[in-house]
Amino acid sequence: MENMPIDDNPAEIDADDWHSVTDAKKRKQIQDRLAQRERRKRLREAKRSTKQISPPLQIQSSISAQADDIAQPSSEFAFHPFSFDAFEHAPCSRRITGPLLSLDSPQFSSFCSPSIQQTPNLSYELPYALPLSSALLINGRILGLRCGIDGLSKSLPASPEVPFPLQPTTTQLTIVHFRAIDRVPFFKMRDNFILMSDVIDEEELIGDLFLMPGFTIAPGGVSWDPEAWRIEKPFADKWGILFY
Numbered sequence: 351m352e353n354m355p356i357d358d359n360p361a362e363i364d365a366d367d368w369h370s371v372t373d374a375k376k377r378k379q380i381q382d383r384l385a386q387r388e389r390r391k392r393l394r395e396a397k398r399s400t401k402q403i404s405p406p407l408q409i410q411s412s413i414s415a416q417a418d419d420i421a422q423p424s425s426e427f428a429f430h431p432f433s434f435d436a437f438e439h440a441p442c443s444r445r446i447t448g449p450l451l452s453l454d455s456p457q458f459s460s461f462c463s464p465s466i467q468q469t470p471n472l473s474y475e476l477p478y479a480l481p482l483s484s485a486l487l488i489n490g491r492i493l494g495l496r497c498g499i500d501g502l503s504k505s506l507p508a509s510p511e512v513p514f515p516l517q518p519t520t521t522q523l524t525i526v527h528f529r530a531i532d533r534v535p536f537f538k539m540r541d542n543f544i545l546m547s548d549v550i551d552e553e554e555l556i557g558d559l560f561l562m563p564g565f566t567i568a569p570g571g572v573s574w575d576p577e578a579w580r581i582e583k584p585f586a587d588k589w590g591i592l593f594y
Contacts, residue, residue, distance in 0.1 A: 390548055396502055396526075482565050485573035489516055489533040492574065505532055513574040521545065528552055535576045542592040558585060 366384060371377040480488075490496075492512055505522035515535035522532065527544040534540060543555070558564060563582035571578025581590075 386551060389551065389553075393547060393552075479569045480567040480571070480573055482559065482567065485565075485567050485579075486533045488573040489535065492516060493532055495529060495532065502526060502528055505529065515576050516574050530556060535574050535579065536593065538594070539592045542594075546592075555589060558588065562588075 366380060371380060493508060493516060494506075504524065504526055505518035507523065508517050513535075515537070516532070518532065519537055519541055521541040521544050525544050527547065531540050531543045543550070543552070562584050564585040565582065566580045567573065568578045568580065
């Protein structure tokens with residue numbers, strides 16, 4: 351019997367199907383695109399669920415100029431005045447010896463709730479250049495953010511004693527975002543980070559801050575002064591769009 355002609359035209363390959371892609375570079379691009387899409391989906395779901403949670407306490411409609419009159423906020427990441435004396439001896443995290451705590455347990459609420467401290471002491475200088483991690487830690491302390499617990503929420507109104515470069519913008523106060531960005535003393539970078547959260551990978555950005563030449567702090571400069579921060583070329587080439 352005469353052989354029948356074979357149709358050599360394969361069916362259209364799904365653009366997201368990387369299993370049949372032999373080119374390693376193209377296969378990696380598809381995998382990265384799928385990972386980015388899934389991450390954005392999780393972020394949108396997290397934002398929606400955060401908006402549905404009723405806060406236990408409401409922020410007062412007007413904030414007094416005195417730090418003592420600031421209302422207790424609706425989040426565990428409330429501002430509390432900062433003291434460098436307390437910071438010197440405060441551990442970054444507590445040792446967990448028992449089972450993990452439930453997020454709605456009294457123990458967890460107690461752990462996340464800020465302690466009352468004195469007004470921030472900002473009059474100090476260091477003779478050496480601060481590492482980036484130290485600068486971010488200090489800025490978080492000033493804002494009342496617990497180290498390692500920069501969750502997903504809106505920023506809270508800051509005390510008048512908080513340096514101006516760290517004061518939250520309208521974008522930070524109204525849009526749910528990863529609070530880790532609040533520690534950076536650049537208004538534009540913070541706002542763009544939040545507004546572009548659907549198209550940039552926050553984890554990649556945070557990773558690049560620590561794993562590639564990112565920022566250096568001038569010797570004697572303070573952590574909250576943007577003039578003391580120097581951006582390195584590799585980071586500027588990749589993330590410079592956040593500053594415009």
